[in-house]
Amino acid sequence: IAGITQAPTSQILAAGRRMTLRCTQDMRHNAMYWYRQDLGLGLRLIHYSNTAGTTGKGEVPDGYSVSRANTDDFPLTLASAVPSQTSVYFCASSPGGDGHEQFFGPGTRLTVL
């Protein structure tokens, strides 16, 4: 693994189903983030984690949950998917602290029908 990986690459999901998007980084970064990107809108923060064992809510957390059991993994779960959750989801990580950029995974394209 080099950098950040996400799985699956894409998924079509029936409304009401539960879905977990996976994110793993091998850079030992403290902070991790989940964003969604929709056409015409900026990236919107769903949830974040500043360090293993802690999580926080972003701008659009409703319908999503996360966990951070260790430094490397930060899964995002949709408990009961709805069509408005159709989007491209990006996971990102950062060493934390001033001046450090975020590094992004390749994204997961999710369609909820």
Next chain:
Amino acid sequence: GQNIDQPTEMTATEGAIVQINCTYQTSGFNGLFWYQQHAGEAPTFLSYNVLDGLEEKGRFSSFLSRSKGYSYLLLKELQMKDSASYLCAVRDSNYQLIWGAGTKLIIKP
């Protein structure tokens, strides 16, 4: 509320110079980032400004004026591969990034 404004789309000619502007209103300021995003790909980091002035990095430069809530990204000697979206993001008082919707840059030969 928090707001980042950038033009939706710009067109420029190969070999020319283009300036992409970004204005922001955020709760606090802890730095401004520019990212490049090619279609269907993840954003990648271009530049970071936290103090007023110009930061130069090869063909790309980024400028910041904190008093005006304004930044620009300057791309010189444009190449076809520079066709992409350019995202402006400001880190707010909670150290979270607030993102603009991005500027789609189209390069014509």
